[in-house]
Amino acid sequence: MNENKFDTLEINCKKPILSVKNLKKTFGKNVVLKDISTDIYKGEKIVIVGASGSGKSTFLRCLNCLEDPNGGQIIFDDVDIADPKVNINVHRQNMGMVFQQFNLFNNKTVLENIMLSPYTIYKKKAKKEGKKPKEFKEECRQNALALLRRIGLEDKANAYPSTLSGGQKQRVAIVRALAMNPKVMLFDEPTSALDPEMVGEVLNLIKEVADEGMTMVIVTHEMGFAREVATRVIFMDDGVIAEEGTPSEVFDNPQNPRTKQFLNAVL
């Protein structure tokens, strides 16, 4: 008990890796996010659940500014990335994102999908450090191959995405994001577009990455998975955080009637 308390204390004393302050987002007259605030600490696995249309995707997409917030701050690496003046590209390099529809680059092979951003983004820096472009490209290639080996898809290196199964596509998408060595990974319903028999392989990979200590924010409808990996569950309702806590707090003993209603509907 004491030890646990100490752990929590230590976590809370540290600066959050990502801090959301009074985030607001509207689409026209539709107010989708109403004043959301939360701090995300290193190593946390945050699972966001909530009804369709409650703003889960919008919230996640605001975290890396794929949607421009209409108000509030998102502090990442001590910088408010919601500020339109910051160079968002630099910060996105440290935030991986995995989409429901995989979004592998159709015109690139599996290997090229993984190599493209590390190579394109860091080749100038590598040159400054005295590496020849060819050497650096080979380095990126080896790194990409190692990632493919990790997910057992080395033999698909030169295949195009259209030839992969959904589960394979999503696993490639996950390692493509990992290739940038992000500090945070964002997942938007990573298994919702998959045939049921492929959900397991993708969830297993996400769990593996979670166990390695990656900080994660995951939107999912997989409640069993949420319970298993989450260190914190956020229940979103109508653009606000209606309830948050550990999985057992939120799932077994929900306080907010809306949470109860939602859980009754999905469980």
Next chain:
Amino acid sequence: MSDIIKSFTRAFIVQDRWMLYLEGLGNTVIIASVAVLIGLVIGVLFAMINYLKKKTGKLKFLSALVNIYITVVRGTPVVLQLMILYFVVFATWDNGIMIGAITFGINSSAYVAEIVRAGFESVDDGQREAGRSLGLSTWQTMWHIIIPQAIKNSLPPLFNEFITLIKETAIVGYVGIIDLGKVPGMIQSRTFEYLPPLIISAAIYLGLVMLLTFALRKMEKALAKSDRNGGGKQ
């Protein structure tokens, strides 16, 4: 029968007249190829400006200019565009072939811009979002991911545009440029026979178009294949 052969001989062989067709063909090919290049570069650039405006809300002013350009170029006859460039804009330049190529390049660019714009719009938004989420800049995402897919999506209508362009260049004869369409007139003024040179010229156009259609279909097939090539050829 032998009269017909004699007419065609006069229209093609006598006094090495075939060399005129060859010269005309050469000029037609030069005008069309340069025009295709100009049309592609300007057209893709303009389509991209419109696409970026739509997706990011930036480049509003440029995009408005592009739309005016497209409207004007598509809304006026190419013969008039040719005369304006030949007799006014480049009045002091005596390279008629290049003026013809530039005219058709500009004309074609407006059509290419519309074709490629549709190509851009058919690229799934997720492609752009994935690129940006990895930290690639707008331009890096365009160059590596969006433009190749947009052009690929546009290839069939682009091929049609190029083939139409080759035939349309025949109007450069209006300003005295010797292309394949102009040659029959020159030969008629010597032989006073109308049909044979017209048929020969038409046959060469037809051959050119068929050859190109064949090559482009081949290319299309090869490109379609690159999408489907399975794994395991490590």
